[in-house]
Amino acid sequence: MTAQILDGKATAAAIKSDLTVRVAALKAQGITPGLGTLLVGDDPGSRWYVNGKHRDCAQVGIGSIQRELPDTATQEEIEDVVRELNANPECTGYIVQLPLPKGIDTNRVLELMDPAKDADGLHPMNLGRLVLNETGPLPCTPQGVVQLLRHHDVEINGAHVVVVGRGVTIGRSIPLLLTRKSENATVTQCHTGTRDLSAQLKQADIIVAAAGVPHIIKPEDVKPGAAVLDVGVSRDEHGKIVGDVHPGVAEVAAWISPNPGGVGPMTRAQLLVNVVEAAERNAADAV
Numbered sequence: 610m611t612a613q614i615l616d617g618k619a620t621a622a623a624i625k626s627d628l629t630v631r632v633a634a635l636k637a638q639g640i641t642p643g644l645g646t647l648l649v650g651d652d653p654g655s656r657w658y659v660n661g662k663h664r665d666c667a668q669v670g671i672g673s674i675q676r677e678l679p680d681t682a683t684q685e686e687i688e689d690v691v692r693e694l695n696a697n698p699e700c701t702g703y704i705v706q707l708p709l710p711k712g713i714d715t716n717r718v719l720e721l722m723d724p725a726k727d728a729d730g731l732h733p734m735n736l737g738r739l740v741l742n743e744t745g746p747l748p749c750t751p752q753g754v755v756q757l758l759r760h761h762d763v764e765i766n767g768a769h770v771v772v773v774g775r776g777v778t779i780g781r782s783i784p785l786l787l788t789r790k791s792e793n794a795t796v797t798q799c800h801t802g803t804r805d806l807s808a809q810l811k812q813a814d815i816i817v818a819a820a821g822v823p824h825i826i827k828p829e830d831v832k833p834g835a836a837v838l839d840v841g842v843s844r845d846e847h848g849k850i851v852g853d854v855h856p857g858v859a860e861v862a863a864w865i866s867p868n869p870g871g872v873g874p875m876t877r878a879q880l881l882v883n884v885v886e887a888a889e890r891n892a893a894d895a896v
């Protein structure tokens with residue numbers, strides 16, 4: 610058996626074409642959504658991701674506001690840009706590209722953001738709203754995972770999902786999304802303290818691998834017919850992406866997300882969804 614592909618590129622393209630229509634409707638009401646990005650330092654990977662986000666914006670008609678600081682920037686200088694983006698009416702949503710340089714208090718920066726402009730869904734207010742089942746921007750990669758499953762009609766209702774990883778941006782919020790009544794999954798969260806990861810994985814109908822450990826998910830640990838999502842991004846010595854999922858898993862699983870081409874494009878699409886939905890909420894509030 611060879612697994613079917615959870616095609617993140619195609620799914621993201623479908624989401625973007627829907628957003629193009631919604632952005633046009635907002636513009637007809639005199640509202641142009643604008644995504645701001647703050648990039649601190651000149652890590653080439655981070656720069657590439659930020660540029661990709663602005664390319665996506667151009668495709669769907671969202672404006673771009675780019676801010677950059679050198680990696681020597683102080684906490685104060687970073688917070689000044691955050692205050693500027695909070696106040697800037699052209700910026701309807703923004704992200705502070707993570708990670709920030711060593712010595713910067715990231716949580717303080719995130720808390721200073723206007724929660725109504727939080728395009729990443731990582732502000733404490735918005736993570737709290739998620740816990741409380743209130744509407745708000747959702748964390749991009751976790752919601753990208755949910756949408757990728759939904760788009761391919763993979764049964765989530767009643768499924769046993771095993772998440773590997775507990776990082777703040779991804780692993781920690783995936784169970785919050787998947788255990789909502791609308792998704793109705795049963796979730797086991799595994800991490801480096803899990804005693805017998807292999808035994809947990811063998812129980813899973815759906816595996817979400819967000820450990821950042823190359824090939825931690827091996828074919829012998831996957832139940833035949835499972836869906837496996839590869840969120841991990843490590844690099845080999847040639848700079849090529851190595852995921853958390855061993856390629857042999859494709860022979861056992863029913864569904865697999867390629868990496869690249871799976872969860873990455875979905876993360877970017879969800880960022881745009883958050884920007885457009887925030888603008889739609891503002892438009893509704895203004896009436």
Ligand SMILES: Nc1nc(=O)c2c([nH]1)NC[C@@H]1CN(c3ccc(C(=O)N[C@@H](CCC(=O)O)C(=O)O)cc3)C=[N+]21
Nearest residue numbers: 658704705706707708729749869870871873874876877
């Ligand atoms: N505040 C903040 N929000 C983020 O969402 C955020 C961040 N900081 N810091 C860095 C990570 C990384 N990230 C990616 C997004 C898309 C792809 C993506 O589209 N990748 C493509 C191509 C990958 C390649 O070839 O290099 C793919 O998977 O097909 C990858 C990585 C968002 N991040």
